[in-house]
Amino acid sequence: MSTTLPVRNLEEANLLAQAIVNTIPEPFLVLDADLRVLEASRSFYEIFKVEPAETQGCLLYALGHGQWDIPALRLLLETILPERVAMDGFEVDHDFPAIGHRIMLLNARKVLYDESDTMAILLAFRDVTERRAIEHEKQALLERSEELRLQNEVLLQEMKHRVGNSLQIIASILLLKARAVSSDETRFHLQDAHQRVMSVAVVQQHLDMTNGIDQIEVGTYLEKLSAGLGASMIGDNQPVTITVVSDSGMIPSAKAVSLGLIVTELVINALKYAFPEIHHQAAIAVRYTIDQNDWTLIVSDNGVGKAPNQAPKADGGLGTTIVAALAKQLDAKVTMKTDPAGFTVSVARTLAAAPLLEAA
Amino acid sequence: MVEDETLIEEVVVLGLEDAGYAVATAHTAEEAIASLEKTDSTVRAIVTDVNLVPNKLTGWDVARRARELTADIPIVYMSGASGHEWTSHGVPNSVLIAKPFAIGQIVTAVSQLLNAGGPTVGE
Structure with a gap:
């Protein structure tokens, strides 16, 4: 489908062309074959701060004290354009006396007329200085954040190393003390403390x-x-197998510490009290099950169990206290069961038991 | 046994001695390498910390030099950092034990490497 522009003669066509040129927000030039300015858009005058009188009819390179005499622009107009009809997005990077450093994308197009050997060149400018500045800033920010990330990584590694080393020193002190003391009871306490650190x-x-x-x-x-x-706890004289059966799932490290310490206490207790005599299939089982938001930890042994009316052992008191405190922290309930098959402790967290503390 | 932290050294030495090994100690990589290079060296296995501050050489260097001197000598590294550096810096058929460790882990690793006479015991 073709439409006819609403012009009746050359004059009207000229007016329309002028109106189009002046409406375009980006600077726009019409040049003749000698690169003389035939027409410039209003935005060209505004943006480059030049007057129509000193522009129209002038050679492009002579405009505004030669501010357009740019090698890249010469390349575009004198070398590239003669070989092709149009060139889009040609980048020119230049310091303009009036407006400072600018990065421009130029679109150039040759207009050839059928019945004449003259031609016109249309030249449109797009100022991408700010866009480039933003892009550079973005790139610099990206590089900076990558740098920070790497620094963090190094610091984190260093921290891990130090924490590991510090814990090892604490553990070593406890172990050395355990070797040095003469009281068996004190030695057991120190060994347990060592185990908790581990x-x-x-x-x-x-x-x-x-x-x-x-x-x-x-x-x-x-x-x-x-x-x-x-x-570290099982000696050669009484081998005990420890098995773990667990559902898989991710838990926060704070919960892991509590859970791990509970397991530690319960396993230490089992090793201490469940097998007073040599038992050839001595075993401790650690089970962890997850049911949506609920979980259950069960540590059981196949040892001698606990007499129902037996008073808590003097040195077992701390372990029991620790388990109770940690279970409370995890909103879990501790249940103990003893039968001929052994001793079982279960630590269970059920939503019904603590509906309000789920977020914690 | 190479470790710059005296307390850790003490515990590891006691553990290894309890297991029946005679232990020679060094506090720096330089010291360790010098004693390995002695012609009368009777070292049969090396347990070394990785980060031996503030010296330039590390436990990785001790192990590399030890392997140059004795091709299959067992190496046990102790490190507070995780093991990802081990894959690039550790010598083949070595074991890395993360700090903090139980002494039993070091003794077990040394015995297994000595008994196996080669193959890696994974950690």
Whole structure:
């Protein structure tokens, strides 16, 4: 479909062309074959701060004290354009005396007439200085944040190393003290304290592997923790197998510390009291199950169990206190059961028991 | 056994001695390498901390030099940082034990490497 412009003669066509040129918000020039300005848009005068009188009829390169005598522009108009009809997005980077440093994208187009060997060149400018500045700023910000991220990574590694080392020193002191004291009871206390430090450390090590994310996978964590307990608590004279069966799921590190310490206390207790005599299949089972927001931790052994009316052991008191305190912190309930098959402690958190504390 | 932290050194030495090993100690990588280079060195396995401040050489360097001197010598690294550096800096068939560790872990690693005479015992 073709439409005819509402012009009746050359004069009207000229008026229309002029109106179009002046309406375009971006600076616009019409040049003749000699690169003399035939017409400039209103925006050209405004943006480059030049007057029509000193523009029209002048050679482009002579405009405004030669401010358009730019090598890149010469390249575009004298080399590129003669070979092709149009060129879009040609970038010119220049310091203009009146308006300062600008980055322009130029669109140039040759207009050839059928019945004449003259031609016109249309030249449109788009000022992308600010856009480029924003892009550069964005790039610089990206680079800076990447730099910060790497710095953080290094600091984090350094922190991990220091925390690991510090915990090792504390553990070493407790162990050295345990060797030095003459009282068996004191020695057991020191060994237990050592074990508690080690249990907290397991959380630290697991966080290491999950790259600073404050969540750890509960199954692998409990396995690692139990392996550590086994390695340091079980002597050659009484082998005890510790097994872990756990649902998989991510838990926050704070919860992991509490859970890990509960497991530590319960396993220490089992190792201390469940097998007073040699038992060839001595075993401790750690089970962790997840049911939506609820969870249950069960630590059981196949040892001698606990007499129902038995008073808490003097040195077992601390372990029991710790388990109770940690369970409370986790909104969980502790239940103990003893039968001929052994002793079972379950620590359960059910939503019904603590409906308001889910967010904690 | 190379460790700059005396308390940690003490505990590891006691643990290894309890297990029946004779232990020679060094506090820096330089010291450790010098003693390995002695012609009468009887070292059969190396337990080394990785970050040995403030010296330039690290536990990685001790292990590399030890392997140059004795091709299959067992190496156990102790490190507070996680093991990802181990893959690029550790020598083959070595074990890395994360700090803090139970002494039993070090003793077990040393014994297993000595008994196996080579293959990696994963940590």
